[in-house]
Amino acid sequence: MIRKYLTSQHKDIIQLLSLTLGKNNAWLFANDNYQLNKDEIQKLNVLIKNRANGVPFAYLSGAKGFYHLDFKVTTDTLIPRPETELLIDIALNLFTDNKEPYNILDLGTGSGIIAITLADKNPHWQVSATDFSQYALEVAKKNSTNDINFQQGSWFDAVPKQRFDLIISNPPYIKENDPHLLKLKHEPISALVSGKDGLDDIRLIIKRAHQHINKRGYLLLEHGYDQQEEIISLLQEKFSYIKTFKDYNFKNRAILSRLK
Ligand SMILES: C[S@@+](CC[C@H](N)C(=O)[O-])C[C@H]1O[C@@H](n2cnc3c(N)ncnc32)[C@H](O)[C@@H]1O
Numbered sequence: 453m454i455r456k457y458l459t460s461q462h463k464d465i466i467q468l469l470s471l472t473l474g475k476n477n478a479w480l481f482a483n484d485n486y487q488l489n490k491d492e493i494q495k496l497n498v499l500i501k502n503r504a505n506g507v508p509f510a511y512l513s514g515a516k517g518f519y520h521l522d523f524k525v526t527t528d529t530l531i532p533r534p535e536t537e538l539l540i541d542i543a544l545n546l547f548t549d550n551k552e553p554y555n556i557l558d559l560g561t562g563s564g565i566i567a568i569t570l571a572d573k574n575p576h577w578q579v580s581a582t583d584f585s586q587y588a589l590e591v592a593k594k595n596s597t598n599d600i601n602f603q604q605g606s607w608f609d610a611v612p613k614q615r616f617d618l619i620i621s622n623p624p625y626i627k628e629n630d631p632h633l634l635k636l637k638h639e640p641i642s643a644l645v646s647g648k649d650g651l652d653d654i655r656l657i658i659k660r661a662h663q664h665i666n667k668r669g670y671l672l673l674e675h676g677y678d679q680q681e682e683i684i685s686l687l688q689e690k691f692s693y694i695k696t697f698k699d700y701n702f703k704n705r706a707i708l709s710r711l712k
Contacts (some may be wrong), residue, residue, distance in 0.1 A: 455484040462500045464509055471513050472496040491682040498676060507638055518565045521572060523595050526589035529563040530643040535699045536622050538706050539674055542570050543620060546670060546708075555580050555666070557614075559607060559621035561659060562582075562643060563591030564600070566620055571598035582610035585642065607653070608660045615666045622674040623653040650676055652684060665711045677703035 457465055458480065459606040469480055472495050472667055473488075488496065499512055510516040510531045516523055518532040519540050524529055524615040543566075554574075558567035567581035580601040583589050588604055596602075624646040626633060636644055646653040654673060661671050671691060675683055684694055684707065691709035699705035 453484065454480055454486045454488070457496070458484060459484075459492060463503050464617075465500070467509060468499045468503060470511070471499060473589055478682060480481040486608060505558055511638060513536060515561075519569045521569060523563045523565055523568070524606060525563050526587070526591050527638065528585060529591050530639055531685070532563060532565045535701075535705055536674060536692055537563065538699055539566060539622060539672055540573075540699060542706060542708055543618060544569055544573060546618065551576055553617070554617040556580070556613060557582070557616040557619045559662070560620075560621060560623050561592050561602075562588050562644075562655075564595045566599050566622065567592070568596050568598060570620075571600055573594075580611060580614070580616070583650075584610075587638070588640075588643075603615070607656055608664055611664065615664055616669060617666050618670045618671045618672065619657075619661055619665060621657055625650045625674070625679065626678045647680075649679075651682060651686075654679070655686060657687045658690075662711055667711065668706060669711050671711070672706065672708045673704050675704070677705065680707065683707055 453470060457469055470477060471670065472492055478663045496612045501568055502512060508531055511527055512526050514524055514582055516525050516532050519537055523532060538616035549552040554577050556577050556579045561567050561583050564581060567579050570577060580603065581592060582603045582605060584606045586604055589604055593602055624644050626644045627650040628645050628648055654675060665671060680696055687694055690712055693710035694705060695708045696707040
């Protein structure tokens with residue numbers, strides 16, 4: 453019976469029951485005498501085991517909410533983080549004329565959250581999205597209901613001759629020996645880690661970004677809480693109007709800059 457599970461100590465048991473039976477929480481509590489059949493018990497037991505082993509709930513359900521939309525996720529994609537919603541807020545406030553067909557690039561799109569959310573909010577924008585993972589791009593394409601130009605390749609190699617009014621990226625930025633990685637072992641390492649100081653990819657992006665940004669265009673980067681100063685000094689040669697942003701935990705999390 454559902455009741456037996458509801459009173460158990462299994463991690464996220466209510467969500468796991470809901471996922472198994474395709475019913476919402478209210479239904480579960482109203483029907484707590486429902487007897488699960490053999491298939492349902494088997495499915496639930498697998499979910500309970502995986503969740504107890506630390507598999508994130510989003511990988512079990514195959515979905516995660518971000519901003520105003522729901523996204524499919526797989527183990528080929530990073531699970532969208534609420535911190536990244538900050539990039540959307542910044543981007544949406546950047547241009548006052550929403551009818552302009554601004555050219556926007558989301559570098560390292562993963563499940564597509566940044567590109568798809570922006571395209572949904574601003575159908576006039578011409579949005580491109582890249583990733584070097586073909587599997588991540590397949591997920592992003594499934595998530596997309598808009599006309600987004602998806603390209604595969606390492607950073608700017610995916611868009612060799614194009615320029616944009618705004619380039620946004622939430623690149624990998626964790627240090628390779630960071631102890632937090634132990635808790636993230638189910639997510640793709642290539643979406644998380646970027647060399648000894650976590651800045652290898654950000655360095656690559658900043659080095660080439662000026663060749664892909666229109667005059668007075670913007671670069672917006674998410675980064676680790678302790679990387680702000682280093683990134684500012686990397687930006688100073690080609691960029692001005694450097695603006696920093698904290699996330700909802702008051703940690704340094706994003707930097708906006710404008711091509712000189
Ligand atoms: C931190 S994840 C961000 C994913 C997504 N934008 C998000 O915010 O959830 C970084 C993404 O960059 C991609 N990536 C890593 N190295 C790359 C490279 N050299 N070129 C292009 N994409 C890369 C990863 O596959 C991953 O999807």
